Amino acid sequence: MSLSLRLLSLAFSLFLCAFVLASPAATAQGPDPEWLREIGDWRSQRFMRLRSPDGWLTLTGLYWLHEGTSRFGGSPANELVLAGTPPLVGTFEVADGKVEFTAAPGVEVRSEERRVDRIALASDADGAPTVLTSGSLGFFVIRRGERLALRVRDREAATLREFRGLDYFPVHPAWRVRARLEPAPPGTTFPVPNVTGTVDATPTPGNLRFRVGETEYRLVALREGDDEELFVVFGDETNGEETYGGGRFLAAPAPGPDGTLWLDFNRAYNPPCAFTPYATCPVPPRENRLPLRVEAGEKRYAGGH
Numbered sequence: 250m251s252l253s254l255r256l257l258s259l260a261f262s263l264f265l266c267a268f269v270l271a272s273p274a275a276t277a278q279g280p281d282p283e284w285l286r287e288i289g290d291w292r293s294q295r296f297m298r299l300r301s302p303d304g305w306l307t308l309t310g311l312y313w314l315h316e317g318t319s320r321f322g323g324s325p326a327n328e329l330v331l332a333g334t335p336p337l338v339g340t341f342e343v344a345d346g347k348v349e350f351t352a353a354p355g356v357e358v359r360s361e362e363r364r365v366d367r368i369a370l371a372s373d374a375d376g377a378p379t380v381l382t383s384g385s386l387g388f389f390v391i392r393r394g395e396r397l398a399l400r401v402r403d404r405e406a407a408t409l410r411e412f413r414g415l416d417y418f419p420v421h422p423a424w425r426v427r428a429r430l431e432p433a434p435p436g437t438t439f440p441v442p443n444v445t446g447t448v449d450a451t452p453t454p455g456n457l458r459f460r461v462g463e464t465e466y467r468l469v470a471l472r473e474g475d476d477e478e479l480f481v482v483f484g485d486e487t488n489g490e491e492t493y494g495g496g497r498f499l500a501a502p503a504p505g506p507d508g509t510l511w512l513d514f515n516r517a518y519n520p521p522c523a524f525t526p527y528a529t530c531p532v533p534p535r536e537n538r539l540p541l542r543v544e545a546g547e548k549r550y551a552g553g554h
Contacts, residue, residue, distance in 0.1 A: 280422040288420055288515055295518060295547075296415060303387070303402060306409040308527040310401035314343050314390070321388075321399070322353070331386075331401060338383055341399065348372070348390050348397060350381060358383045372397065393529050394447045400527070408525060413552040418491075424514040424545035428459035430470065430479075430504045439469050441482065443531045444495070444522055451531075454479065457501070459512055461541060468512075469536050470501070477503040479510070483517075484533035485543040493523040493549045496533040517546025523553055 299306055312321075312329045320327040324336040331338075337353040348370045352358040358365055359382050370379040374392035381388050387402040438450040457468045457479070470479040484496040497517045504510045521528035 280425075284422075284425075285420060288513075291516055292415070292417065299415075299524070300409065300412060302404045304409070305521040305524050305528060306412055307387075307402040307404055307406045308400065308408075308521075308525040309386075309403045309406050310388075310399070311527040311529070312399040312401075314341060314348065314397040314399055316343050318342050329399060334383075334386065338386075343397060346397070356383060391529070393443070393445060394449065396445075396447070398529075408552075411552065413550070416548040416551065418515075418544050418546060418548060420515050421545060423461075424543070426459045426461060426512050426514075427509055428457040428501070428512040429509050430454060431456045431458060432508075439471065439534070441471065441531045441534055443529055445529050449531070457481070457510075457512060464541075466539055466541075467536070468539075469534065479503065481512075482520075482531045482533050482537060483543075484538040485541060486539070487542050487544060491544070491548050492546075493519045493553070495520060495522055495530065496537075497546060499546075514543050514545040517543065519547050519550060523550045 298304055310329075310331050312319075319329050319341045320337060321329040321331070321339055321341060322337040323330065323332055323334040327337065329341070335353070335356055338356055339350055339352040339358060342349045342351070349367065350358075350365075350370055351367045352365060360368055360379060365381070368379065368381075370381075370390045372378050372390040372392040378389040378391065385403050385405045387404070389400055391398050391400050433453050433455040437453050437455075439453040440448045441451045442448050452472045454470055454472050457470050459466055459468075468481050468483055470481055472478075473480055479501040481499040481501065482496060483499060485492070488494050488496055498520055499512070499514065499517045501512050502510050520530040522530040
Protein backbone atom coordinates (compact mmCIF):
# COMPACT_ATOMS: atom_id res chain seq x y z
CA MET A 250 0.00 0.00 0.00
CA SER A 251 1.34 3.42 -0.93
CA LEU A 252 2.16 6.04 1.72
CA SER A 253 -0.60 8.33 0.46
CA LEU A 254 -3.16 5.53 0.67
CA ARG A 255 -2.04 4.63 4.22
CA LEU A 256 -2.36 8.27 5.29
CA LEU A 257 -5.80 8.49 3.69
CA SER A 258 -6.87 5.31 5.49
CA LEU A 259 -5.58 6.67 8.83
CA ALA A 260 -7.41 9.98 8.34
CA PHE A 261 -10.61 8.14 7.49
CA SER A 262 -10.28 5.90 10.57
CA LEU A 263 -9.80 8.91 12.87
CA PHE A 264 -12.82 10.64 11.34
CA LEU A 265 -14.86 7.46 11.72
CA CYS A 266 -13.97 7.06 15.40
CA ALA A 267 -15.08 10.62 16.12
CA PHE A 268 -18.25 10.11 14.10
CA VAL A 269 -19.26 6.90 15.91
CA LEU A 270 -18.45 8.28 19.36
CA ALA A 271 -20.58 11.33 18.62
CA SER A 272 -23.59 9.29 17.52
CA PRO A 273 -26.62 8.78 19.78
CA ALA A 274 -25.75 5.07 20.05
CA ALA A 275 -22.39 5.72 21.74
CA THR A 276 -23.60 6.81 25.16
CA ALA A 277 -23.15 5.35 28.61
CA GLN A 278 -26.58 3.74 28.22
CA GLY A 279 -25.90 2.72 24.64
CA PRO A 280 -25.23 -0.67 23.06
CA ASP A 281 -22.17 -2.86 23.37
CA PRO A 282 -19.04 -0.83 22.49
CA GLU A 283 -17.76 -3.91 20.68
CA TRP A 284 -20.68 -3.64 18.26
CA LEU A 285 -19.83 0.01 17.61
CA ARG A 286 -16.22 -0.95 16.97
CA GLU A 287 -17.34 -3.62 14.50
CA ILE A 288 -19.41 -1.04 12.62
CA GLY A 289 -16.36 1.24 12.48
CA ASP A 290 -14.16 -1.59 11.19
CA TRP A 291 -16.75 -2.51 8.58
CA ARG A 292 -16.94 1.07 7.29
CA SER A 293 -13.16 1.34 7.12
CA GLN A 294 -12.93 -1.90 5.13
CA ARG A 295 -15.71 -0.74 2.84
CA PHE A 296 -13.80 2.48 2.16
CA MET A 297 -10.58 0.63 1.37
CA ARG A 298 -12.28 -1.90 -0.92
CA LEU A 299 -13.77 0.91 -2.98
CA ARG A 300 -10.34 2.53 -3.30
CA SER A 301 -8.54 -0.68 -4.23
CA PRO A 302 -6.93 -1.04 -7.71
CA ASP A 303 -9.70 -3.43 -8.75
CA GLY A 304 -12.56 -1.72 -6.91
CA TRP A 305 -15.76 -0.43 -8.48
CA LEU A 306 -14.34 3.09 -8.79
CA THR A 307 -11.93 1.86 -11.48
CA LEU A 308 -14.62 0.85 -13.99
CA THR A 309 -14.39 2.84 -17.23
CA GLY A 310 -16.29 0.77 -19.78
CA LEU A 311 -18.96 -1.87 -20.40
CA TYR A 312 -19.48 -3.21 -23.92
CA TRP A 313 -21.96 -5.89 -24.96
CA LEU A 314 -20.37 -8.46 -27.24
CA HIS A 315 -22.07 -9.99 -30.26
CA GLU A 316 -21.37 -12.99 -32.48
CA GLY A 317 -18.48 -12.34 -34.82
CA THR A 318 -15.53 -9.97 -34.62
CA SER A 319 -15.40 -6.73 -32.62
CA ARG A 320 -12.42 -4.37 -32.71
CA PHE A 321 -11.44 -2.69 -29.45
CA GLY A 322 -9.45 0.53 -29.01
CA GLY A 323 -9.45 4.31 -29.34
CA SER A 324 -10.35 4.59 -33.04
CA PRO A 325 -13.96 5.67 -33.70
CA ALA A 326 -14.01 3.09 -36.50
CA ASN A 327 -13.97 0.29 -33.92
CA GLU A 328 -17.04 -1.52 -32.72
CA LEU A 329 -15.83 -1.08 -29.11
CA VAL A 330 -14.41 2.42 -28.62
CA LEU A 331 -12.49 3.47 -25.51
CA ALA A 332 -10.98 6.95 -25.61
CA GLY A 333 -7.38 7.38 -24.54
CA THR A 334 -6.23 3.97 -25.74
CA PRO A 335 -4.22 2.96 -28.85
CA PRO A 336 -6.30 3.08 -32.05
CA LEU A 337 -6.52 -0.72 -31.95
CA VAL A 338 -5.80 -2.70 -28.79
CA GLY A 339 -7.08 -5.96 -30.24
CA THR A 340 -10.09 -7.88 -31.50
CA PHE A 341 -12.65 -10.11 -29.82
CA GLU A 342 -14.10 -13.08 -31.65
CA VAL A 343 -17.37 -14.51 -30.30
CA ALA A 344 -18.62 -17.87 -31.53
CA ASP A 345 -21.15 -20.17 -29.86
CA GLY A 346 -20.82 -18.42 -26.52
CA LYS A 347 -17.02 -18.59 -26.46
CA VAL A 348 -14.69 -15.60 -26.71
CA GLU A 349 -11.15 -15.30 -28.07
CA PHE A 350 -8.96 -12.21 -28.01
CA THR A 351 -6.19 -11.32 -30.46
CA ALA A 352 -3.81 -8.48 -29.59
CA ALA A 353 -3.07 -5.86 -32.25
CA PRO A 354 0.49 -5.85 -33.65
CA GLY A 355 2.81 -3.81 -31.46
CA VAL A 356 0.39 -3.61 -28.51
CA GLU A 357 1.51 -5.32 -25.33
CA VAL A 358 -1.29 -7.27 -23.67
CA ARG A 359 -0.68 -9.57 -20.72
CA SER A 360 -2.49 -12.27 -18.80
CA GLU A 361 -1.05 -13.12 -15.36
CA GLU A 362 2.17 -11.26 -16.28
CA ARG A 363 2.59 -13.34 -19.46
CA ARG A 364 2.43 -11.53 -22.79
CA VAL A 365 -0.27 -12.93 -25.07
CA ASP A 366 -0.98 -12.65 -28.78
CA ARG A 367 -4.11 -14.80 -28.91
CA ILE A 368 -6.01 -16.30 -25.99
CA ALA A 369 -9.35 -17.95 -25.18
CA LEU A 370 -11.17 -16.01 -22.45
CA ALA A 371 -13.11 -17.45 -19.53
CA SER A 372 -15.96 -15.27 -18.25
CA ASP A 373 -16.95 -14.58 -14.65
CA ALA A 374 -19.62 -17.27 -15.05
CA ASP A 375 -16.77 -19.80 -15.23
CA GLY A 376 -15.47 -18.70 -11.82
CA ALA A 377 -12.51 -16.36 -12.09
CA PRO A 378 -12.52 -14.60 -15.49
CA THR A 379 -9.41 -14.29 -17.65
CA VAL A 380 -8.12 -10.78 -16.92
CA LEU A 381 -6.07 -9.07 -19.62
CA THR A 382 -3.96 -5.98 -18.91
CA SER A 383 -2.45 -3.31 -21.13
CA GLY A 384 -0.83 -0.33 -19.44
CA SER A 385 -3.16 0.88 -16.69
CA LEU A 386 -6.12 -0.99 -18.21
CA GLY A 387 -7.57 -4.31 -17.15
CA PHE A 388 -10.38 -5.96 -19.11
CA PHE A 389 -12.32 -9.22 -18.96
CA VAL A 390 -15.54 -10.89 -20.07
CA ILE A 391 -18.67 -11.10 -17.92
CA ARG A 392 -21.86 -13.06 -18.58
CA ARG A 393 -25.28 -11.73 -17.66
CA GLY A 394 -27.96 -14.26 -18.49
CA GLU A 395 -27.33 -15.26 -22.10
CA ARG A 396 -25.40 -12.08 -22.91
CA LEU A 397 -21.65 -11.53 -22.88
CA ALA A 398 -19.98 -8.20 -22.18
CA LEU A 399 -16.51 -6.72 -21.94
CA ARG A 400 -15.81 -4.97 -18.63
CA VAL A 401 -12.92 -2.47 -18.53
CA ARG A 402 -11.06 -1.13 -15.50
CA ASP A 403 -8.43 1.59 -15.30
CA ARG A 404 -6.35 1.94 -12.15
CA GLU A 405 -5.88 5.61 -13.10
CA ALA A 406 -9.62 6.27 -13.55
CA ALA A 407 -10.90 9.75 -12.72
CA THR A 408 -13.64 8.23 -10.55
CA LEU A 409 -10.94 6.71 -8.35
CA ARG A 410 -8.76 9.83 -8.23
CA GLU A 411 -11.72 12.08 -7.43
CA PHE A 412 -13.42 9.80 -4.89
CA ARG A 413 -15.13 11.98 -2.26
CA GLY A 414 -15.54 9.40 0.50
CA LEU A 415 -18.73 8.01 2.01
CA ASP A 416 -21.46 9.57 4.11
CA TYR A 417 -23.63 7.69 6.63
CA PHE A 418 -26.62 8.11 8.86
CA PRO A 419 -25.69 8.12 12.57
CA VAL A 420 -25.26 4.62 14.00
CA HIS A 421 -28.36 3.69 15.99
CA PRO A 422 -29.30 0.41 17.74
CA ALA A 423 -32.95 0.73 16.69
CA TRP A 424 -31.88 -0.35 13.20
CA ARG A 425 -30.28 -3.57 14.43
CA VAL A 426 -33.23 -5.96 14.48
CA ARG A 427 -33.73 -9.64 15.09
CA ALA A 428 -35.03 -11.45 12.02
CA ARG A 429 -36.34 -14.96 11.47
CA LEU A 430 -35.66 -16.88 8.29
CA GLU A 431 -38.68 -18.67 6.86
CA PRO A 432 -36.90 -21.35 4.81
CA ALA A 433 -37.75 -21.96 1.17
CA PRO A 434 -37.51 -25.49 -0.28
CA PRO A 435 -33.99 -26.41 -1.45
CA GLY A 436 -33.31 -25.24 -4.99
CA THR A 437 -35.80 -22.35 -4.86
CA THR A 438 -34.94 -19.32 -6.99
CA PHE A 439 -36.37 -15.81 -7.04
CA PRO A 440 -36.58 -13.44 -10.06
CA VAL A 441 -34.33 -10.43 -9.41
CA PRO A 442 -34.34 -7.58 -11.97
CA ASN A 443 -31.18 -5.63 -12.81
CA VAL A 444 -30.26 -2.34 -14.44
CA THR A 445 -29.66 -3.98 -17.83
CA GLY A 446 -33.38 -4.76 -18.10
CA THR A 447 -33.01 -8.50 -17.62
CA VAL A 448 -34.16 -10.71 -14.76
CA ASP A 449 -31.94 -13.27 -13.04
CA ALA A 450 -33.26 -16.39 -11.32
CA THR A 451 -31.27 -16.15 -8.09
CA PRO A 452 -31.12 -18.83 -5.36
CA THR A 453 -33.07 -17.86 -2.24
CA PRO A 454 -32.94 -19.52 1.17
CA GLY A 455 -36.29 -17.94 2.06
CA ASN A 456 -37.85 -14.81 3.54
CA LEU A 457 -36.63 -12.73 6.48
CA ARG A 458 -39.37 -11.52 8.84
CA PHE A 459 -38.62 -8.76 11.32
CA ARG A 460 -40.17 -5.86 13.19
CA VAL A 461 -39.42 -2.16 13.20
CA GLY A 462 -41.40 -0.67 16.06
CA GLU A 463 -44.74 -2.44 16.14
CA THR A 464 -44.87 -3.25 12.42
CA GLU A 465 -43.70 -6.50 10.85
CA TYR A 466 -41.90 -6.51 7.51
CA ARG A 467 -40.55 -9.12 5.13
CA LEU A 468 -37.56 -9.23 2.80
CA VAL A 469 -36.62 -11.92 0.30
CA ALA A 470 -33.09 -13.10 1.09
CA LEU A 471 -30.68 -14.23 -1.62
CA ARG A 472 -27.65 -16.47 -1.59
CA GLU A 473 -24.73 -16.33 -4.01
CA GLY A 474 -22.90 -19.55 -4.84
CA ASP A 475 -21.80 -21.61 -1.84
CA ASP A 476 -21.65 -18.57 0.44
CA GLU A 477 -23.57 -19.14 3.68
CA GLU A 478 -23.99 -15.39 4.15
CA LEU A 479 -27.36 -13.95 3.14
CA PHE A 480 -27.69 -11.04 0.73
CA VAL A 481 -30.58 -8.59 0.48
CA VAL A 482 -31.38 -6.03 -2.22
CA PHE A 483 -33.90 -3.61 -0.72
CA GLY A 484 -35.52 -0.26 -1.30
CA ASP A 485 -37.13 2.16 1.14
CA GLU A 486 -38.69 5.62 1.24
CA THR A 487 -35.35 7.44 1.52
CA ASN A 488 -34.35 6.25 -1.98
CA GLY A 489 -33.84 9.13 -4.39
CA GLU A 490 -33.49 11.61 -1.54
CA GLU A 491 -31.00 10.84 1.23
CA THR A 492 -30.06 7.49 -0.31
CA TYR A 493 -29.33 6.14 -3.78
CA GLY A 494 -32.40 5.88 -6.00
CA GLY A 495 -31.67 2.29 -7.03
CA GLY A 496 -31.89 0.88 -3.52
CA ARG A 497 -29.19 -0.52 -1.28
CA PHE A 498 -27.56 -3.82 -0.39
CA LEU A 499 -27.34 -5.56 2.97
CA ALA A 500 -25.44 -8.69 4.02
CA ALA A 501 -26.45 -10.82 6.99
CA PRO A 502 -24.99 -13.90 8.67
CA ALA A 503 -26.54 -17.33 8.25
CA PRO A 504 -29.26 -17.99 10.84
CA GLY A 505 -28.43 -19.80 14.05
CA PRO A 506 -29.97 -23.11 15.18
CA ASP A 507 -33.15 -21.27 16.21
CA GLY A 508 -33.56 -19.84 12.71
CA THR A 509 -32.90 -16.23 13.73
CA LEU A 510 -30.17 -13.72 12.94
CA TRP A 511 -29.27 -10.06 13.36
CA LEU A 512 -30.28 -7.81 10.47
CA ASP A 513 -28.25 -4.64 10.90
CA PHE A 514 -29.38 -1.81 8.63
CA ASN A 515 -26.49 0.29 9.95
CA ARG A 516 -24.48 -1.80 7.47
CA ALA A 517 -26.68 -1.04 4.46
CA TYR A 518 -24.49 0.06 1.56
CA ASN A 519 -24.75 1.44 -1.95
CA PRO A 520 -24.62 -0.84 -5.00
CA PRO A 521 -21.78 -0.29 -7.49
CA CYS A 522 -24.19 1.57 -9.78
CA ALA A 523 -24.20 4.45 -7.29
CA PHE A 524 -20.58 5.11 -8.27
CA THR A 525 -20.34 4.09 -11.93
CA PRO A 526 -22.59 3.65 -14.99
CA TYR A 527 -20.57 0.57 -16.00
CA ALA A 528 -21.90 -1.91 -13.42
CA THR A 529 -24.79 -4.36 -13.86
CA CYS A 530 -26.48 -4.09 -10.46
CA PRO A 531 -29.60 -5.89 -9.28
CA VAL A 532 -32.43 -3.58 -8.24
CA PRO A 533 -34.96 -4.15 -5.45
CA PRO A 534 -37.77 -6.47 -6.52
CA ARG A 535 -41.27 -5.29 -5.67
CA GLU A 536 -41.35 -7.60 -2.64
CA ASN A 537 -38.29 -5.89 -1.14
CA ARG A 538 -39.47 -2.28 -1.29
CA LEU A 539 -40.07 -1.36 2.33
CA PRO A 540 -42.87 1.16 3.03
CA LEU A 541 -40.80 3.07 5.60
CA ARG A 542 -37.76 5.31 5.85
CA VAL A 543 -34.64 3.33 6.72
CA GLU A 544 -32.50 6.14 8.12
CA ALA A 545 -29.47 3.94 8.64
CA GLY A 546 -26.38 2.90 6.72
CA GLU A 547 -24.78 4.52 3.71
CA LYS A 548 -26.24 7.68 2.18
CA ARG A 549 -26.28 8.68 -1.48
CA TYR A 550 -22.78 9.21 -2.89
CA ALA A 551 -22.09 12.94 -3.36
CA GLY A 552 -20.00 12.30 -6.47
CA GLY A 553 -22.50 9.98 -8.14
CA HIS A 554 -22.77 9.92 -11.93
